[in-house]
Amino acid sequence: MSLLQYALWFRDNAIDRVQRVLLGILKAGPIPHHVAFIMDGNRRYARDKGVQVIQGHTDGFVALRRILGICSALDIKVVSVYAFSIDNFKRPQDEVDGLMNLAEKSLLELCSYGGVLAEHGVRLNTLGRTQLFPPAVQEALAKAKELTKNNNRAVLNMCMPYSSRDEITTAVEETVHDALVEGRIEPITEKDIEDRLLTAKVKTAPLDILIRTSGVKRLSDYLLWQCTENTQIHFIDTYWPDIGLFDLLPIILDYQRKVWSQ
Structure with missing residues (x-):
């Protein structure tokens, strides 16, 4: 082993030890049950690195694996990620095609034997209009969900293709339809709509923390109802x-401080 290789090995092992200590400290306090992410910045990351956009999305998939490992180590039971917006279909066709190819490959890598979901016992849910995806991606989604259906330590909600307005609109339509079929005369309530949201259908816990990366400060039509x-x-x-x-x-520490101050 060269001096450089030894230095890199020592650095990586030191970082790993520090992270294990930090995870242990965090786990001593209250841990959020449900954390959601808006995975933003892949394209700007690629631009800053001088690489193709699809490489930014590929590195973003690596980051998803890393975050799932951290969340599993913290015993966070539900992670939701904004993987693909319905509006993303409006992007340049070559980027959309690249994303579809990446999704097909990455889904099976996540869920197959030895993948991060299998390693951490995570069940995959998909929230969104998956029928808008190409058949190959739909098949990969179905296979990925089948591979993880018996995992029960945690849940990953992949929102794709998703928009909150579409979710809420569909929930309202279903509420009205069910009321007409049942002949109900009582007013439609907030709970009627909430019970028909996609997150309710997969029995997702209330949202504790929403994190958006890249410095942009907007929700971009993601989990608008769930952000209470x-x-x-x-x-x-x-x-x-x-x-x-x-x-x-700092986000988990802030969550713990607020829980303790209640």
């Missing part, structure tokens, strides 16, 4: 492909 007065919303400057434990550390 109890949801902590954090906007961080880090691009999604660069996200790691040190980005999550």
Whole structure:
């Protein structure tokens, strides 16, 4: 082993030890049950690196694996990610095609034997209009869900193709339809609509924390209904492909401080 290789090995092992210590400290306090991410910044990351856009999305997938490992180590039971917006179909066709190819490959890599979902016992849910995807991606989604259906340690909600307005509109339509079929005369309530949201259909816990990367400060039509007065919303400057434990550390600590102060 060369001196450089030894130095890199020592650095990586030191970082790993520090992270294990930090995870242990965080786990001593209250841990959020449900954390959601808007995975933003892949394209700007690629531009800054001088690489093709699809490489930014590929590195973003690596970041997703890393974040899932951290969340599993913290015993966070539900992670939701904004993987693909319905509006993303309006992007340049070559980028959309690249994303579809990446999705097909990455889904099976996540869920297959030895993949991060299998390793951590995570069940995959998909929330959105998956029928808009090409057949190959739909098949990959179905296979991925089948591979993880018996995992019961945690849940990953992949919102794709998704928009909150579409979710809420569909829930209202279903509420009205069901009321007409049942001949109900009582007023439609907030709970009637909430029970028909996509998150309710997969029995997802209330949203504790929503994190958006890349410094942009907007929700971009993601989980608008679910962001209640109890949801902590954090906007961080880090691009999604660069996200790691040190980005999550102050967010979890802030969550714990607020829980303890209640």
